[in-house]
Amino acid sequence: MEKNTSAGKIPLIQLKDIYKIYQMGDEEVRASDGISLTIEKGEFVAIVGKSGSGKSTLMNIIGALDVPTEGEYLLDGQDVSDMTDNQLAQIRNTMIGFVFQQYNLLPKLNLLENVELPLLYAGMDPWDRRERAMESLERVGLKEKWRNFPKQLSGGQQQRVSIARALAGNPSLILADEPTGALDSKTGREVLDFLKKLNREGNTIVMITHDSSIALEAERVVRIIDGRINFDGDVKEYAAII
Amino acid sequence: MLQSFKMALKSIWGNKMRSFLTMLGIIIGVASVIILVSIVNGYMSYMTESFASMGVNQITVNYRSLPSRTIDVEEFYEFYEENQDLFQGMTPSVSVSATVKHGSDTMDATTVGGYSEDQLSIKGYELSCGRNLLYSDMASRQKVAVVGAYVASELFGSPEKALGEKIKLNGDNYTVVGVVEQQTESAADFDDGCTDDFVWIPYSRAAKIARNAVISNYTFTSYDINDTDACTAALEEFLYSKMKNDDLYSVTAMSSLMDTLNDQIAMMSMMLGGIAGISLLVAGVGVMNIMLVSVTERTREIGIRKALGAKKRVILQQFVIEAAVTSTIGGLAGILLGSLASVGIGMLMGIDAPPTVSAVLVSFSVSVGIGLVFGYMPASRAAGLNPIDALRSE
Numbered sequence: 001m002e003k004n005t006s007a008g009k010i011p012l013i014q015l016k017d018i019y020k021i022y023q024m025g026d027e028e029v030r031a032s033d034g035i036s037l038t039i040e041k042g043e044f045v046a047i048v049g050k051s052g053s054g055k056s057t058l059m060n061i062i063g064a065l066d067v068p069t070e071g072e073y074l075l076d077g078q079d080v081s082d083m084t085d086n087q088l089a090q091i092r093n094t095m096i097g098f099v100f101q102q103y104n105l106l107p108k109l110n111l112l113e114n115v116e117l118p119l120l121y122a123g124m125d126p127w128d129r130r131e132r133a134m135e136s137l138e139r140v141g142l143k144e145k146w147r148n149f150p151k152q153l154s155g156g157q158q159q160r161v162s163i164a165r166a167l168a169g170n171p172s173l174i175l176a177d178e179p180t181g182a183l184d185s186k187t188g189r190e191v192l193d194f195l196k197k198l199n200r201e202g203n204t205i206v207m208i209t210h211d212s213s214i215a216l217e218a219e220r221v222v223r224i225i226d227g228r229i230n231f232d233g234d235v236k237e238y239a240a241i242i
Numbered sequence: 243m244l245q246s247f248k249m250a251l252k253s254i255w256g257n258k259m260r261s262f263l264t265m266l267g268i269i270i271g272v273a274s275v276i277i278l279v280s281i282v283n284g285y286m287s288y289m290t291e292s293f294a295s296m297g298v299n300q301i302t303v304n305y306r307s308l309p310s311r312t313i314d315v316e317e318f319y320e321f322y323e324e325n326q327d328l329f330q331g332m333t334p335s336v337s338v339s340a341t342v343k344h345g346s347d348t349m350d351a352t353t354v355g356g357y358s359e360d361q362l363s364i365k366g367y368e369l370s371c372g373r374n375l376l377y378s379d380m381a382s383r384q385k386v387a388v389v390g391a392y393v394a395s396e397l398f399g400s401p402e403k404a405l406g407e408k409i410k411l412n413g414d415n416y417t418v419v420g421v422v423e424q425q426t427e428s429a430a431d432f433d434d435g436c437t438d439d440f441v442w443i444p445y446s447r448a449a450k451i452a453r454n455a456v457i458s459n460y461t462f463t464s465y466d467i468n469d470t471d472a473c474t475a476a477l478e479e480f481l482y483s484k485m486k487n488d489d490l491y492s493v494t495a496m497s498s499l500m501d502t503l504n505d506q507i508a509m510m511s512m513m514l515g516g517i518a519g520i521s522l523l524v525a526g527v528g529v530m531n532i533m534l535v536s537v538t539e540r541t542r543e544i545g546i547r548k549a550l551g552a553k554k555r556v557i558l559q560q561f562v563i564e565a566a567v568t569s570t571i572g573g574l575a576g577i578l579l580g581s582l583a584s585v586g587i588g589m590l591m592g593i594d595a596p597p598t599v600s601a602v603l604v605s606f607s608v609s610v611g612i613g614l615v616f617g618y619m620p621a622s623r624a625a626g627l628n629p630i631d632a633l634r635s636e
Contacts, residue, residue, distance in 0.1 A: 093551020108256040
């Protein structure tokens with residue numbers, strides 16, 4: 001794999017012995033039970049696992065939405081594992097673009113305003129913000145509809161808007177949580193193709209899914225079972241074992 | 243900051259119904275405080291004015307003579323003369339039960355009384371024509387009369403025509419020497435038994451008709467309403483020195499009645515103020531309620547915003563500004579509504595009830611303050627939400 005040969009460079013994601021332990025009454029739940037994982041810049045990784053496997057916990061940690069109970073997480077060399085809420089907000093804002101299963105667009109804002117949100121929180125001035133958001137909408141082919149509200153669009157279009165929002169801040173990592181979960185197979189196909197295209201353009205993509213057939217669209221697959229990594233390898237090897 | 247402000251406005255506009263309900267609480271709270279305070283104030287000044295026109299500087303004396311102990315009119319006059327610095331006027335007051343007649347016309351309801359020449363100034367009336375009673379009329383027990391405007395117009399047609407005419411009281415003829423200006427304002431009230439339906443004759447004459455050797459009622463006036471306490475004390479001392487028994491006389495100052503009235507009004511306004519305060523508090527609880535609902539309803543939105551990098555402070559700002567803007571707009575609308583309503587109700591009640599500055603300021607600042615405080619609590623809860631939990635909520 002030619003993309004993984006950049007040995008001298010800092011990996012984008014470095015997880016070292018990550019534990020996330022929840023106390024449920026007397027019971028201890030290990031949602032992450034010693035996970036170590038390295039993802040280089042430019043990779044397209046699928047994290048696959050059944051519900052309750054701990055893949056969502058892993059996504060929250062990678063997405064700087066949550067901090068691990070134990071272990072070290074370096075995002076582009078920065079230690080994220082013990083940051084404060086405000087520092088995490090800053091990291092999410094500048095380094096990570098989220099694409100959610102439910103799109104998570106704000107219904108009272110039009111498309112442009114939705115795409116502008118992360119730029120607004122980054123403190124960008126209104127004119128630059130607007131320009132960047134428009135460029136981003138153009139990339140997903142919805143520039144003409146910028147005045148529309150999310151409800152006026154189809155599911156596939158809404159997901160494209162949420163991708164545009166994820167791209168707007170020019171993040172180091174695009175984190176997609178079940179990006180096709182709410183879509184029919186045809187529009188799901190389109191979204192996947194679009195993610196692949198973004199990857200070819202150099203974006204690092206981490207996709208979370210429960211569906212092995214969707215995981216096959218990535219280049220590398222990491223399978224989580226009971227909070228541990230059960231498989232980590234090239235998509236061809238993964239295709240062979242399922 | 244400016245962004246939070248814009249976002250708050252957008253959110254208020256985006257949730258018109260919810261924002262309006264929040265404002266409604268504030269509007270009702272502010273308006274009711276303004277209306278209550280203004281009406282009570284207006285009523286209070288109306289009452290004070292009408293009492294003042296009845297003569298707040300009057301002190302009435304009433305005593306009962308014993309065969310062994312009595313005070314005659316001359317002694318009262320001596321006392322009055324010795325205390326010229328305290329008293330402005332004094333008149334004995336003798337009521338006469340007599341029917342007023344002129345030719346075949348009879349007036350049954352007319353009040354007839356005997357007074358000194360000071361009666362006119364004590365009442366605060368002016369003559370429309372003729373002359374007042376004179377000291378010489380008292381001394382010589384003249385059969386002269388000063389009559390009210392109603393008597394003059396009923397018996398003679400007009401004040402001018404009444405002058406020099408005779409009226410009959412218990413068979414004696416009295417010459418009308420003066421007519422008092424009309425006191426009743428509306429034509430409907432200008433009727434039998436009204437303020438203008440009276441006849442004044444010299445007290446010495448009246449005492450003779452009533453066959454009273456002793457005159458037991460007097461009215462004094464003080465120069466200033468603030469002197470009434472000193473006047474009352476002087477009168478009581480004088481009466482005690484003569485009668486040696488304080489059960490035999492009473493001294494009543496109109497101003498003390500006024501004090502009682504003022505006390506009652508003050509209590510009433512405090513009570514109403516309390517009620518208004520409670521309604522403001524209820525409005526505040528309403529704001530808090532709506533804000534809490536709004537936070538719960540918007541948990542997902544808060545989650546999205548936080549996931550996209552909104553810091554705690556920014557979320558807090560957005561919600562607090564929203565609460566502040568909502569309660570400010572509500573407060574302003576409440577002031578407008580309250581002012582209009584209090585002027586309107588005042589007009590209906592026939593009193594002047596302009597909204598008071600203090601009521602406007604207090605109710606506005608309290609309502610905005612309550613809005614901010616009660617808006618802050620759910621806002622800080624919203625800002626503290628964990629983005630994962632917030633995103634997971636439906």
